[in-house]
Amino acid sequence: MYRYDATDQRLVDERAAQFGDQMARHLAGELSADDLRPLRLQNGLYIQRHGPMLRIAIPYGALSATQLRKLADLTRRYDRGYGHFTTRQNLQLNWPKFEETPAIIGELASVQMHAIQTSGNCVRNVTTDQFAGVAPDEVADPRPYCELIRQWSTFHPEFAFLPRKFKIAVNAAQEDRALVLAHDVGLELVRDDAGEFGFRVFVGGGLGRTPILGKELCAFLPRRHLLSYLDAVLRVYNGHGRRDNAYKARIKILVQALGVEEFRRQVEEEWAIYRDGPLTVPDEEFDRLAAHFAPPAYQQVADAAGERGELDRLAAEDREFGRWLARCVHGHKVPGYAAVTLSLKKTGVAPGDINAEQMDVAAGLAERFSFGELRVSHEQNLVLADVRLPELPELWRSAREAELATANTGLLTDMICCPGGDLCSLANARSVPIAEAVQRRFTAEREHKLGDLSVNVSGCMNSCGHHHVASIGILGVDKRGEEWYQITLGGLPGREAKLGDVIGPSFRAEEVADVVEQLVAVHEENAQPGERFADTLARLGSTPFRERAYAGRGRHLAQERKPADAANNP
Amino acid sequence: MPQIIRKDRIEEDGWTLLRPAADVEIATVELPATPILVPLALWQARREELLARATPVSVWLAANENPSAIADDLARLPLIAVDFPKFTDGRGYSIARSLRDRHGYRGEIRAIGDVQRDQLHYMRRCGFDAFAVRADHDIERALAGLKSFSDSYQAAVDEPLPLFRRRAQASGAAA
Ligand code: HEM
Ligand code: SF4
Secondary structure, three states, rough: OOOOOOOHHHHHHHHHHHHHHHHHHHHOOOHHHHHHHHHHHHHOEEEOOEEEEEEEOOHHHHEEEHHHHHHHHHHHHHOOEEEEEOOOOEEEOOOOOOOHHHHHHHHHEEEOOOOOOOOOOOOOOOEEOOOOOOOOEEEOEEEEHHHHHHHHHHHOOOOOOOOOOOOOEEEEEEEOOOOOHHHEEEEEEEEEEOOOOOEEEEOOOEEEOOOOOOOEEEEEHHHHHHHHHHHHHHHHHHHHHHOOOOOOOOHHOOOOHHHHHHHHHHHHHHHHHHHHOOOOOOOOHHHHHHHHHHHHHHHOOOOHHHHHHHHHHHHHHHHHHHHHHHHHHHHHOOOOOOEEOOOOOOOOOOOEEEEEHHHHHHHHHHHOOOOOOEEEEEOOOEEEEEEEHHHHHHHHHHHHOOOOOOOOOOOOOOOOOOOHHHOOOOOOOHHHHEEEEEEHHHOHHHHHHHHHOOOOEEOOOOOOHHHOOOOEEEEEEEEEEHHHEEEEEEEEEOOOOOOOOOOOOOOOOOHHHHHHHHHHHHHHHOOOOOOHHHHHHHHHOHHHHHHHOOOOOOOOOOOOOOOOHHHHHH | EEEEEEEOOEEEEEOOOOOOOOOOOOOOOOOOOOOOEEEEEHHHOOHHHHHHOOEEEEEEEEEOOHHHHHHHHHHOOEEEEEEEEOOOOOHHHHHHHHHHHOOOOOEEEEEEEEEHHHHHHHHHHOOOEOOOOOOOHHHHHHHHHHHHOOOOOOOOOOOOOOOOHHHHHHHHHHH
């Protein structure tokens, strides 16, 4: 992974000192709470329902064992011994003390970490595929590009006070695991006919209260132009994005208002000034960055096919291991190796939560089995990217002891879920108890039979839980002070991304798990062999599902609104 | 006389900023005898009269105004001020870069409005070289804001080479 040089380290140290000074000036009465707010947000410090929350950056989800141990140590000494991984590959501490946050940030700097630009109206942490560098289906490793973007966006002098936050994601694989269409800028690494690397650039995607999928801004941007082009995109947005209404301030609204052709024209006009200038990234810089992500010293696995056979034999003997092998072990570029998901989705634990002991265990597992590195996935799990096949059984046993081996990756109980009303002051409703109620309805037996199925929960229309792109999305809404939940159906992440449609009037908290079960039952009763929920839904259409959801509830399917209609009609 | 940070030092400032209220008729705004910084609308409406005065005159741009509007006058203007209505309104950064990079303006670019210590580093990088720090802030202490960071990744006005180019030069020199 990327290792800081002296300049990277100095900048992070200087930032820690700057933040410490800002907090000290605030506590001394020299910097008002209002003036501090945008500054502390750009250092990840929110004030939430119960007090401060600190969001620590994990750039494109890459984490070393040493860093994870440090995080464990910080949660013990400054928090309540656990943290929460987010869909943006960051880690949130829910209970830090306001005055202690500079000390936390100072300690993070000692392991090349920080909380820079994890909030605020600036360019946020760039995200990517959790299998970057090892995915069999990628064109090339996206991480060098992510690091280039990290450096370009860190303290960008012109874009620290944008109209609204700005999120960039990079995908380099056949299957889009980074959700590039749901980002302000989505970058897809591609090669042209001459073999040159470049990006297909999408702009104006985002979830939130106005979910929109990104539009193609540029079909092929040679990689050397990446930074000058991003500067141009941001300059147009900075100058023209709306600042009168925070709900209309994202770039998606600007692109919608101008139309993508006019937006592109303005970008190209700005780009002309800087194109081919010093911002042009030479191949040597790409090589330098790529060297940081050079493949580790893989050992030959003499008989990879034989090892596979042995694992299958063990799987047949031990069903639990078999399920884990089927769901949590993923393909790898290198024969004899696999990537492994350490699930943070055990029923009864808030999705994405991990305690300090588990962090230490996961760090140890990374050292024993995966060259001392981990990744955070946008589904809020951890990943060990480089595990030798023969070591899988041993890894499984150790992970299972630490409750990190729930065999549910990609299954119903692998829910993406935001902190919701238990912690978040913007929430309309709680999300964690709803996720748990849904998880409790489904046995391992049943969800393995169901196969791939995403059920995501957000506590309000800010959509931090990605409910729009789930097969079954659950959204908390406030009805006269009561918690209600709207259900969407048919969302899809990835390359074929699609926003789900609202099925009808919302449900009470007690009804949600039952409704999910009814929706799943329609699939179970009608599925053809091998058909996944999303396929059955596509084949049958939503009517039978909607009818079943409301059957016997004394309510009708009136007032149906698609999110897309709501967006056009705010 | 009010103070200002100019070229990293605190100096007395002789310019008078004219900020007529929105409902004031531009034609009726009285012009003091000192050097004056006028809003774009006043400049456009009374350009000949302003140029005929013996005292210096310059223009300030609001956050939503485009430097192209004064492109033809840039050589006549010793300074251009850019207003930050709130420090969280970052349009002024792009205005300054546009003045420097697109229009090649070499005079003083002054930040006015909600100008605070913690933004000075970014402002300077974007081409500002004078800072009218908010009156209720200690200007002496604000000077420290210019020294928050000793280096930067990006190419900008103060450092036209991005760090990756300077890194390559350094390692090339070492090799
Ligand atoms: C608890 C503190 C949090 C607060 C106050 C918060 C606030 C927000 C707000 C206001 C938006 C809407 C932005 C917009 O539409 O312009 C948003 C979007 C989003 N947040 Fe959060 N969030 C929090 C936690 C999280 C967590 C825990 C995650 C990951 C699980 C997350 C991931 C996201 C994502 C993926 C989006 C939607 C993507 C987009 O920006 O369009 N946030 N958040
Ligand atoms: S979706 Fe709403 S409730 Fe959930 S974390 Fe985001 S802002 Fe809070």
